[in-house]
Amino acid sequence: MTVTRPARLTGAALCAALALIAAVWILKDLAVLGSPADLAWYWAGDHHFLIRGRSATSLVDPVLLAVSAAAAVAALRSRHAASALAATGTVTLALRLPGLWAPGTGALVTALLALALAAGLIVTAAAGRRPVTASYEQPATRPRTGPAVAAGALLAVSALLVVLWELYWATELPLEITVDRFTGGRSVIKAALAPPPGWLSLVLLALYGTAAVAAFARARHSRAFALLAGVFLAAGGLAEVARTARYELVGRLGDLPAADLLAVLNAYVGLLAGLAVLALLAGRGAPAAAPAPYPPAGMPPPAPPHPPPPGW
Template identity: 80%
Template sequence: MTVTRPARLTGAALCAALALIAAVWILKDLAALGSPVDLAWYWAGDHHFLIRGRSATSLIDAVLLVVSVAAAVAALRSRHAASALAATGTVTLALRLPGLWTPDSGALVTAFLELALAAALIVTAAVGRRPATASYEPLPTRPRTGPAVAAGVLLCVTALVVALWELYWSTELPLEITVDRFIGGRSVIKAALAPPPGWLSLVLVAVYGTAAVSAFVRARHSRSLGLLAGAFLTAGGIAEIARISRYELVGHWADLPTAEQVGVVSAFFELLAGITVLVLLAGRGAPAAAPGPYPSAGMPPPAPPHPPPPGW
């Protein structure tokens, strides 16, 4: 399947609009905090300097900005960008949905706008598809078997780790806080645009699991889903390791409780898994199968007609 040129241009424009919204909010936070370094530390989980200002964005906004720009470039350069457009629209829709019940008016308006753009992006990717009938329109290549299986295993393990951490917090925290982690509430401190942490975990488990299944079956769209999952994995791992370095948790390993030790190991695994998935799925795909021989190739010539016509 390919994407028509009008659909590609429309998808690129929608992705550019999503990226622009995220960029405006990030610039607004930079003006409030006064330092890109402080904003980066806030995204990594260090909120001790909030007396100088409060950030409305989170690491999710930065990742969505990069993903939207990448999808816009893919739509302009490739006729096979339907999966990239659909994946970008779907993950944006899922992550911005909790913004509909946020008390912040600016975040609420942003959520409505981004949900509309994300829905339009999904519709554009679906309606703009057409079969590749011409011989000069090759289908997108599938990932090679080895890298696809390895990426699928890493994504499956990561989805399991995220699910187990959410199960752990649900048993350690009171029921009210556990509910707030999924639907938002006063007991959860987060940026205005950020989804609740439990909701984010559910979305990430769905993204990692879907990307893993598509990688196992070597679907043609597995590269777009895998790179999207790898981007979230890598960004989350970088943020966690930065926080670990900030508080020198590795240097005090023996004094850490078991949960903190497991968290440190999970952070390093998350970063390594994310980078590995990106490398495995960004490489060259498997070569397309050569077309089969013509029906007459390798077959004996037909028998002469009987009786033979004159001059045979």
């Protein structure tokens, strides 16, 4: 399956609009905080230095900005960008949905715009598909078996870690706070545009699990979903690694409680797993099977077998 040129142009425009929304909010936060380094540390989870204002964005916003820009470029350059457009639209839809009930007019307006654009992106990716008919067109390639299985295993382990951490927090926190982590209640302090932490975990669990299953099956759309999962996995791991380095936690691992030690190890595992998934699936896929050769023009058909088989 390929994507028609009008659908590709429409998808690129929708992705550009999604990237513009994230860019506007990031520029607004830069104007409030006055320092790109402070904003980056806020995205990494360090909120102790904020005395001049509070960021409205979170780590999700620069990741969505990069993902939307990459999807727009893919739509302009490739006839096989349907999976990239669909993956970007689905993840954006899921991450911006909590903005509908978040406090603040800005979060609500942003959520409405992003949801409309993301839904349009999914519809465009589905409606713009067409089968490969011309002989010079090649279908999207499948990922190679070895890299696909390795990436699927890393994503499956990452999904399992998300489940284990949510089970840990469910046992450590009161029921009210546990519910607020998924709904964005008053007990959860977060950036205005950020999804609730439990909701984010559910989205990442669905993304990692879907990408892992698609990678194991070597589906043609697996590369787009796995690369998207790798970006989120690497970005989250990088943020956690930067925060642990800022507080010099690595040098005193022996003094840390068990939960903090596991959190530090999880950060490095997430960063390395995300980078590995990107490296495994960023290359070319398996070559398509060569079509059966045609006999040269003017050549007679092959002679029947002799002696002929029964019923020839």
